[in-house]
Amino acid sequence: MPEIVFKGKEYVYNHHLTVPYRPLLVDVAKGIGPADLGSNLIIHGDNLHALKSLLPRYAGQVDLVFIDPPYNTGNEGWCYSDGVNSPIMKEWLSTNPVDGEDMLRHDKWLCMMWPRLVLLRELLSERGSIWITLDDNEVHHARDILDEIFGADNFVATCIWQKNFSPKNTAQFFSEDHDYVLIYAKDKQLWRPNLLERTQEMDDRFTNTDNDPRGPWTSGDLSARNYYSEGTYSITCPSGRVIEGPPPGTYWRVKESKFKEMDADGRIWWGEDGANQPRLKRYLTDVKQGRTPQTLWFYNEVGHTQDAKKTLLEMGVLKDQESTITPKPVALIERILELASEPDSLILDSFAGSGTTAHAVLKANAKDGGRRRFILVEGEDYADK
Structure with missing residues (x-):
């Protein structure tokens, strides 16, 4: 180095080795509390x-x-x-x-x-x-x-x-x-x-519009750019709309069986009409409790x-x-x-x-x-x- x-x-x-040790003397007149x-x-x-x-x-x-x-x-x-x-x-x-x-x-x-x-x-x-x-x-x-x-x-x-x-x-x-x-x-x-303490602004990003028993949540993208071999499959929305696959150049973050499991557990958000591209629900209780x-x-x-x-x-x-x-x-x-x-x-x-x-x-x-x-x-x- x-x-x-x-x-x-x-x-x-x-x-520092040659500096002498000196006694620390308490000045009672200037102190507050125990001497x-x-x-x-x-x-x-x-x-x-x-x-x-x-x-x-x-x-x-x-x-x-x-x-x-x-x-x-x-x-x-x-x-x-x-x-x-x-x-x-x-x-x-x-x-x-x-x-x-x-x-x-x-x-x-x-x-x-x-x-x-x-x-x-x-x-x-x-x-x-x-x-x-x-x-x-x-x-x-x-x-x-x-x-x-x-x-x-x-x-x-x-x-x-x-x-x-x-x-x-x-x-x-x-x-x-x-x-x-x-x-x-x-x-x-x-x-x-x-x-650091979380701010109120950070917590306000989490809501519970569907009365999820797990509490407030926000949604995150289901797709990502990182290659995933099991990340290309079609999805049928609750409305019946079929999404042939993830957006071009991206992959679904989870494999199909995991996605269906999460959907059955209410951890997927489809939008108010059930026709939007699915998004992952991220719960306030799961995020890092600080900044x-x-x-x-x-x-x-x-x-x-x-x-x-x-x-x-x-x-x-x-x-x-x-x-x-x-x-x-x-x-x-x-x-x-x-x-x-x-x-x-x-x-x-x-x-x-x-x-x-x-x-x-x-x-x-x-x-x-x-x-x-x-x-x-x-x-x-x-x-x-």
């Missing part, structure tokens, strides 16, 4: 040290990791300060904000992410998954290091989140209206996403960036809409929880920022009576506020 090469990789490859490490946690400090300190208690216990790391756009001013001991690394690493003029900023981003992703993988359970939001600045690099750390076979999908509801007319080339959500499983052979998730996520379903800022404005975290903070909408994290968590899951967000993940976890628990727990790690002062 190809390996990604970046400046400093040899020095950060095993950097222990078994409930919801907000850890204030460097997330690399926090992840290492979580290992003794939580290795292999986390069901879902969601992170929203620096996008490395060149306008964020994030700092690289991992304290790697190599003198060569210290020659070019700086604790000054990384910006667009820094020719090594992509290497520094990779150096920052590598040990954190290694530790996040160790914290994941065997049936766990990691979800990462990014844009075009680093998504291609992220795929490379995730392939190397998690294994390319454990890549699940890249979802497209429509983050803007209107085009940015000030864009020089294109209005960038989407971000990515990368999904990797700890072990794709064991992990599966949950189904298979898709990779296109539209803002009207999972929110957009203005939704996220509006929430923080209402909470008093932001003072105005012009703030450069880029939080994710609660609905986006709720969608991820719906797909990747169970009612008793442990969720970890090591780039927690303003705490949207905790907000979404609490909403999910309120919705289904779950006991999900969260662990947030943040280096800013949101927790104090």
